[in-house]
Amino acid sequence: MDVDLRDLELLAATAEAGSLTAAAERLYVSQPALSQRLTRLEARLGMPLFDRKGRRLLPNAAGRRLLVAARHVLGELDSAARDLREIRDGRDRRVRFTAQCSTTFPWLPPVLRAFRERAPDIDVRIETVADDAPIPALLADLVDVALVTKPDLQMDRVSLTELFEDEMMAVVPAGHPWASRAHLTARDFDGADLVLYDFYDQKRIPSMPLPIPVGARPARITTMPVVTDLVIEMVAGGQGVTVLPNWVAAPYAASHGLALVRIGARPLTRTWFCATRTGARPPHVEAFVEELTARLTTPHSV
Numbered sequence: 001m002d003v004d005l006r007d008l009e010l011l012a013a014t015a016e017a018g019s020l021t022a023a024a025e026r027l028y029v030s031q032p033a034l035s036q037r038l039t040r041l042e043a044r045l046g047m048p049l050f051d052r053k054g055r056r057l058l059p060n061a062a063g064r065r066l067l068v069a070a071r072h073v074l075g076e077l078d079s080a081a082r083d084l085r086e087i088r089d090g091r092d093r094r095v096r097f098t099a100q101c102s103t104t105f106p107w108l109p110p111v112l113r114a115f116r117e118r119a120p121d122i123d124v125r126i127e128t129v130a131d132d133a134p135i136p137a138l139l140a141d142l143v144d145v146a147l148v149t150k151p152d153l154q155m156d157r158v159s160l161t162e163l164f165e166d167e168m169m170a171v172v173p174a175g176h177p178w179a180s181r182a183h184l185t186a187r188d189f190d191g192a193d194l195v196l197y198d199f200y201d202q203k204r205i206p207s208m209p210l211p212i213p214v215g216a217r218p219a220r221i222t223t224m225p226v227v228t229d230l231v232i233e234m235v236a237g238g239q240g241v242t243v244l245p246n247w248v249a250a251p252y253a254a255s256h257g258l259a260l261v262r263i264g265a266r267p268l269t270r271t272w273f274c275a276t277r278t279g280a281r282p283p284h285v286e287a288f289v290e291e292l293t294a295r296l297t298t299p300h301s302v
Contacts, residue, residue, distance in 0.1 A: 002044045005077075008070035010037055011049065011059075015067050018056040094123040095288045098134045099147040101199070101226075106247075107295060115291045122284045132199050132226070138277055144285050145292065146275040150208060160273040161289070163296040166245045168211050168268045169260040171235055171252075178241070179259035189216035193240035195231055198223040211243040213264060232256055245270070272296070 013023035020038065024031040042048050049063035059067055095115075099105065112124060129137040134146035135154050147163075148155075172178045178188065189212045200208055201223045212218070222240060224230050228248060235242050236256040249260055262268075274292055281289065 003041070003066070005073075006037070007041050008066075008073055010034060010041070011063065011067055012070045012074055014038070014050065014057055015059050015063065018058075020057065093121065093284055094125055095145060095285055096125045096127050096143040097145045097147075097288070098127045098129050098137065098143045100132055100134055100149055101197075111288075111291050111295045114295070115288050118287050118291070119284050122288075124288065135275065138275060141277075144276065145288055147272060147292070147296075148275045149270045149272045155275075157278070158275045159278045160275055161293055163272045163274055163293065165269045165271050166247055168243050168263060168270065169246045169249055170241055170263055171232070171244050171249045172241045172259055172261060173236060173238060174257045174259045176241070176259065178261050181261055183262040183265055184213075185264070186213035186216040189213065189218050191217070191219045193220045193222070194218045195222050195224060195234045195240040195242045197226045197231065199226065211263075211268070213268075228252075232258070 009027060010023065013026045014020060014034075017023040017026060020034050021031050024034045027034065038049070045062070047062050049059060049066060050057040051060045052058075108126075115122070115124065127137075127143050129143065132150070133152065134143060134148055135152040135158060137143045138146055138158050139154060148160075170178060170184055178184060181188070194210075194212070196210070200210055200221070202210070202221070210216075210218075210221070220240070222234070224234065228244070231242050231244070232249075232252045233256075234240060236258060243263065246260060249258070252258055253260060274289060274296070276285070276289060
C-alpha cells in the first residue's frame with residue numbers, strides 16, 4: 001500500500017479536526033497543499049476516505065479502517081520518541097507492564113500502592129500490545145513485565161515465574177439448564193452457542209484453542225471485542241453462553257442473574273506467569289516484579 005507517514009498524519013489530523021482548513025493549521029501547512037495531498041492519496045488507493053456532511057469531513061468505512069492503522073503507527077512513534085528522550089537524558093526509570101487475556105484488574109491497585117511506597121519516583125505504564133501477544137513485545141523491548149497465561153512459541157526465550165492458577169467457568173443465565181449441574185462435559189457443549197473474546201477466533205493464524213473440553217462441537221461461535229461487559233450482556237440477554245475465569249465472571253453473577261458452572265469433573269484451569277526478559281533486571285523493575293509476585297502468589301490473590 002502506497003502510504004507514507006505524512007499521509008497518516010493528514011488522515012489523523014483531518015479526522016480529528018473535521019475539516020482540511022483546521023487540519024492544515026494543526027500540521028502547519030497550507031490548506032490547498034493538504035487538499036492536493038489528500039486527493040493524491042485517495043487516487044493512489046482508488047477510493048475516497050472521507051464523506052462530506054455539511055461543512056465537516058467524516059471518515060467513511062475505508063477512512064476509518066486506515067485511521068486505526070494511522071493512530072497505532074503515530075502512537076508508537078510518539079511513544080518511541082518519548083522513550084528515546086528519557087534514555088538520552090538518563091531518565092529511563094519506568095516500568096512498562098502488560099497483562100494478557102483480561103479486561104479487569106482488581107488486584108492491580110494494591111500492587112501499585114505497594115510499589116510506589118518502595119519507589120515513589122518510578123512511573124508505571126500499563127501498556128496494550130498487538131494481538132494480545134506480550135512475549136514478542138517483551139523480546140522487542142516494548143514492555144518490561146508481563147502477566148501471561150497463553151502459550152507462545154517464544155516462551156523459552158524469556159524468564160517465567162509461576163504465580164497462580166485460575167479456573168475457567170461456564171457462564172450462563174441463572175435459569176439455564178446448565179445452572180443446576182455439578183459440572184459440564186464435552187457433550188454438554190455440543191450444539192451450544194458460544195460467545196467468546198475475539199482472540200478465540202478460529203480464523204486467526206495461529207488460532208487459540210477454545211476454552212471448552214476437547215471433542216466438544218458447539219453450534220455457533222460468536223466472537224466479540226475483549227470487553228467483558230459486552231460479553232456478559234450478550235449472555236444475560238440469552239444470546240449464548242460464555243467461558244470466563246472465575247475471578248472475572250464472579251462479580252457479574254448477582255448483578256446480571258448469572259450462574260457459574262464448573263467445566264469437567266476436574267477444574268479447567270490456566271497457569272499464570274510473570275514474564276520478563278532474561279538476565280539481570282534493573283532495580284526498579286526487580287522491585288515491581290517482587291510486589292507483583294508477592295500479591296499474586298497469595299491465596300485468593302485475584
